[in-house]
Amino acid sequence: MENIAEYILEGRKEEWRADLRKSMKAKERTSLERVMMPEQEPDVRNKNSIEVNLGITEEMAVAEAHRCLDCAQPTCTTGCPVGINIPAFIKKIETGDFLGAASVIKQTNALPAVCGRVCPQEKQCELNCFYTQKLNKPAIAIGHLERFTADYERNSGKMSIPKTAEPNKRKVAVVGSGPAGLAAAGDLAKFGYDVSVFEALHEIGGVLKYGIPEFRLPNEIVDVEIENMRKMGVKFRTDFIVGKTASFEDLRADGYEAFFVGSGAGLPRFMNIPGENYNGIFSSNEYLTRVNLMKAAHDDYDTPVLMGKNVAVIGGGNTAMDSVRTAKRLGADRAMIIYRRSMEEMPARVEEVHHAQDEGIEFMNLHNPVEYFADEKGRVNRMRVQKMELGEPDASGRRRPVPMEGEGSQFDIDVDLVIVAVGVSPNPIVPSSLKDLKMTDWGTIVVNKETMQSSIEDVFAGGDIVRGGATVILAMGDGRQAAAGIHKYMTEKVAVS
Amino acid sequence: MNKIIEKEFFSENVAKFVLEAPEIAKSRKAGHFVIVRLDEKGERIPLTISDGDSEKGTITLVVQRVGVTSARLLDMNAGDEILDVVGPLGHATHIENYGTVLCAGGGVGVAPMLPIIKALKAAGNKVISVLAGRTRELIILEDEVAAHSDEVIIMTDDGSYGKKGLVTAGMEEVIQREKVDKAVVIGPAIMMKFGSLTTKKYNIPTEVSLNTIMVDGTGMCGACRVSIGGKTKFVCVDGPEFDAFLVDWDEMMMRMGAYRTEEHQAFENYLQTVEIAK
Ligand SMILES: Cc1cc2nc3c(=O)[nH]c(=O)nc-3n(C[C@H](O)[C@H](O)[C@H](O)COP(=O)(O)OP(=O)(O)OC[C@H]3O[C@@H](n4cnc5c(N)ncnc54)[C@H](O)[C@@H]3O)c2cc1C
Numbered sequence: 037m038e039n040i041a042e043y044i045l046e047g048r049k050e051e052w053r054a055d056l057r058k059s060m061k062a063k064e065r066t067s068l069e070r071v072m073m074p075e076q077e078p079d080v081r082n083k084n085s086i087e088v089n090l091g092i093t094e095e096m097a098v099a100e101a102h103r104c105l106d107c108a109q110p111t112c113t114t115g116c117p118v119g120i121n122i123p124a125f126i127k128k129i130e131t132g133d134f135l136g137a138a139s140v141i142k143q144t145n146a147l148p149a150v151c152g153r154v155c156p157q158e159k160q161c162e163l164n165c166f167y168t169q170k171l172n173k174p175a176i177a178i179g180h181l182e183r184f185t186a187d188y189e190r191n192s193g194k195m196s197i198p199k200t201a202e203p204n205k206r207k208v209a210v211v212g213s214g215p216a217g218l219a220a221a222g223d224l225a226k227f228g229y230d231v232s233v234f235e236a237l238h239e240i241g242g243v244l245k246y247g248i249p250e251f252r253l254p255n256e257i258v259d260v261e262i263e264n265m266r267k268m269g270v271k272f273r274t275d276f277i278v279g280k281t282a283s284f285e286d287l288r289a290d291g292y293e294a295f296f297v298g299s300g301a302g303l304p305r306f307m308n309i310p311g312e313n314y315n316g317i318f319s320s321n322e323y324l325t326r327v328n329l330m331k332a333a334h335d336d337y338d339t340p341v342l343m344g345k346n347v348a349v350i351g352g353g354n355t356a357m358d359s360v361r362t363a364k365r366l367g368a369d370r371a372m373i374i375y376r377r378s379m380e381e382m383p384a385r386v387e388e389v390h391h392a393q394d395e396g397i398e399f400m401n402l403h404n405p406v407e408y409f410a411d412e413k414g415r416v417n418r419m420r421v422q423k424m425e426l427g428e429p430d431a432s433g434r435r436r437p438v439p440m441e442g443e444g445s446q447f448d449i450d451v452d453l454v455i456v457a458v459g460v461s462p463n464p465i466v467p468s469s470l471k472d473l474k475m476t477d478w479g480t481i482v483v484n485k486e487t488m489q490s491s492i493e494d495v496f497a498g499g500d501i502v503r504g505g506a507t508v509i510l511a512m513g514d515g516r517q518a519a520a521g522i523h524k525y526m527t528e529k530v531a532v533s
Numbered sequence: 534m535n536k537i538i539e540k541e542f543f544s545e546n547v548a549k550f551v552l553e554a555p556e557i558a559k560s561r562k563a564g565h566f567v568i569v570r571l572d573e574k575g576e577r578i579p580l581t582i583s584d585g586d587s588e589k590g591t592i593t594l595v596v597q598r599v600g601v602t603s604a605r606l607l608d609m610n611a612g613d614e615i616l617d618v619v620g621p622l623g624h625a626t627h628i629e630n631y632g633t634v635l636c637a638g639g640g641v642g643v644a645p646m647l648p649i650i651k652a653l654k655a656a657g658n659k660v661i662s663v664l665a666g667r668t669r670e671l672i673i674l675e676d677e678v679a680a681h682s683d684e685v686i687i688m689t690d691d692g693s694y695g696k697k698g699l700v701t702a703g704m705e706e707v708i709q710r711e712k713v714d715k716a717v718v719i720g721p722a723i724m725m726k727f728g729s730l731t732t733k734k735y736n737i738p739t740e741v742s743l744n745t746i747m748v749d750g751t752g753m754c755g756a757c758r759v760s761i762g763g764k765t766k767f768v769c770v771d772g773p774e775f776d777a778f779l780v781d782w783d784e785m786m787m788r789m790g791a792y793r794t795e796e797h798q799a800f801e802n803y804l805q806t807v808e809i810a811k
């Protein structure tokens with residue numbers, strides 16, 4: 037981390053930066069109001085699948101950039117898992133050099149248009165901003181600015197394709213095309229490797245495609261990034277399950293010298309309560325996959341999805357928010373979140389919770405389902421919920437929800453669609469096809485934290501398959517770190533032989 | 534893209550397809566299946582690999598027309614291309630020398646049964662196959678099954694071919710006559726349910742291959758979940774074969790009907806477009 041701190045401060049000494057700092061008094065800067073992201077009207081957007089956030093204008097971006105103090109100790113950067121030089125890119129925006137800002141971000145973040153949209157900024161960069169920490173004022177809108185910069189570059193038609201080293205004709209395989217795999221593939225291509233990304237589904241992008249809905253992250257944005265990677269020479273193979281279609285052994289025989297496994301945490305968890313297998317009860321993965329990947333709500337696509345008027349979504353994470361807002365958009369009269377803790381403990385991004393509230397989503401916090409009931413055809417029609425209260429903090433430091441007792445602590449709600457979004461487990465296909473791979477008790481792959489190397493020499497891993505469910509930016513950070521680890525391994529391998 | 538190399542109708546509603554799929558052909562084993570998506574707007578449906586040729590790089594599927602996607606596939610011809618074919622999925626069948634094995638296949642269930650019959654025979658078992666269908670046209674792959682079985686019994690509901698009666702009658706006949714060490718029953722859910730109730734009476738360990746609704750086939754969605762011995766299992770990654778006596782058949786059949794209204798509507802619409810095209 038030391039050299040990162042150095043690199044961030046070094047930029048700060050440049051003359052233009054120093055002049056820019058002097059061009060406006062700190063007091064003036066801090067008296068400016070934080071920019072507001074223009075949004076579609078709640079009553080309009082909850083009926084369409086167009087992106088909720090419309091993006092800030094150039095003027096708004098420059099105005100917001102003026103707020104940033106270009107701190108001597110830019111604490112914001114410590115909150116960014118990939119160490120973006122935040123003040124450097126913001127100051128470029130202040131001068132109107134938007135493409136310059138984009139190139140600063142792209143030094144450390146391969147998918148800025150994605151992260152600007154989906155990072156939980158309020159827990160990362162923006163949490164650590166001087167404004168939040170010391171001034172008790174709204175943080176610099178780092179996420180909005182990052183998104184603006186990336187969108188500006190994409191729309192400018194001058195998107196830069198990262199330079200790649202001379203091809204070294206050595207083959208590396210990337211397993212899974214989520215953010216971890218894409219980030220690893222991008223860096224490996226830059227190092228000059230012949231990279232193939234293998235993806236089990238028919239689309240590239242992992243959760244970015246099948247999970248996160250278009251109203252939050254349009255597919256087109258992900259596709260542009262993938263197209264750029266193709267231009268860098270990365271090959272993509274869809275409909276290919278490593279460990280099934282071909283084994284690691286087969287791929288080694290085919291000349292692949294190293295592997296990056298970014299296979300994600302794809303296995304949905306259920307609660308194992310009575311009636312959970314009735315029709316009309318989905319995992320969030322199934323619901324979102326049908327709608328996002330298979331386009332089930334479009335008449336001209338074949339895949340069906342059950343529609344509901346009274347929809348209950350169980351859970352309080354991003355997945356739950358995405359599911360409940362999707363259900364609302366598909367015509368639910370009542371779309372409810374049922375979450376066993378309180379609003380404060382909700383793991384979802386704050387912006388998504390606010391958006392959901394504005395869109396008319398009901399929040400039944402401190403409630404937990406205990407049983408489902410169905411009509412004679414087996415379609416769910418009622419659920420029983422248990423009221424909860426918060427007890428002592430548990431190991432994670434959050435107060436543990438405990439069932440309330442007595443009269444009225446359980447009651448029934450009419451529902452015709454239930455979406456269970458209580459978490460996922462690591463996808464077991466890769467681990468079960470590599471016998472010697474060291475795993476944790478939770479089914480995640482054990483890696484060296486520096487190099488991301490697993491217990492098998494030529495297998496590296498990162499993202500949700502290592503962390504068991506995290507964020508896009510952490511997955512990407514892992515992918516990049518692993519690419520560096522693979523590069524080191526490949527270089528040393530040649531030196532030895 | 535996977536090219537259709539060969540297509541052959543077994544009956545009006547059942548056809549065999551030989552597809553180009555070199556990697557799958559190499560790694561597939563008896564019991565495996567693939568997920569197929571015909572075109573950009575198509576749904577993903579599971580189909581068992583009923584045969585394969587690793588030299589030629591082809592796999593064989595036998596498909597019955599039941600709804601939109603299967604109907605559309607049956608309308609495709611040699612030379613046409615299928616957009617997505619992914620696999621092999623599921624666990625391969627556990628094969629060992631049990632002694633005498635009774636293999637009961639109903640309708641298109643005979644297709645997934647064929648590779649299992651071949652493997653069981655190759656492992657030294659005595660294989661007695663019972664093929665059942667509503668009527669003569671629905672008896673498929675008889676010659677192929679016969680080539681790898683010690684005996685084949687044909688049952689039709691209407692008596693138009695073989696013996697008249699349900700698959701269970703054919704199974705009873707064998708069980709009454711000789712000692713059966715193991716049974717495999719594959720076909721429509723209702724047939725598997727009653728087939729396994731029959732073997733249960735005689736305590737013959739029985740495997741079934743479940744054909745639930747699926748989306749991804751990789752364990753990601755849970756659409757395929759069933760209760761096995763009171764525990765929720767995913768057919769695509771935990772199966773598709775299970776101990777028949779542990780399956781909650783009624784729940785499974787209920788879940789298979791989840792989209793009946795939507796599917797029916799889609800099929801009607803498809804038939805109309807075909808009519809117009811003619
Ligand atoms: C609905 C939803 C909303 C979310 N919202 C946010 C958010 O707002 N912000 C945020 O930061 N995070 C969010 N997350 C979490 C974030 O998406 C994940 O942490 C991240 O995608 C993990 O990336 P990954 O590359 O490890 O895995 P994934 O994105 O899961 O990708 C793994 C890929 O590997 C493929 N694969 C698996 N096994 C194989 C195999 N054997 N061979 C070939 N391919 C294989 C899978 O099909 C999949 O495409 C959300 C998650 C969900 C589900």
Ligand SMILES: Cc1cc2nc3c(=O)[nH]c(=O)nc-3n(C[C@H](O)[C@H](O)[C@H](O)COP(=O)(O)OP(=O)(O)OC[C@H]3O[C@@H](n4cnc5c(N)ncnc54)[C@H](O)[C@@H]3O)c2cc1C
Nearest residue numbers: 578579580581595596597599600601602603744745773796
């Ligand atoms: C592991 C596995 C292996 C399979 N192997 C084969 C095979 O080798 N050959 C073959 O023809 N079929 C096989 N099936 C069944 C096949 O997947 C379905 O017939 C197909 O999905 C139907 O799609 P459709 O769009 O044509 O019909 P849909 O419109 O989806 O359904 C039409 C009607 O068929 C019923 N139906 C839906 N799904 C199934 C199902 N899974 N099984 C039986 N009836 C169903 C519906 O209730 C509905 O009434 C297999 C299924 C599984 C899970």
Ligand code: SF4
Nearest residue numbers: 116151155160161179
């Ligand atoms: S990548 Fe995420 S954490 Fe880092 S600066 Fe951008 S929004 Fe903040």
Ligand code: SF4
Nearest residue numbers: 104105107112165166
């Ligand atoms: S901490 Fe806040 S104000 Fe300071 S440099 Fe970072 S973004 Fe700007």
Ligand code: FES
Nearest residue numbers: 750752754755769
């Ligand atoms: S088909 Fe999705 S989990 Fe089995």
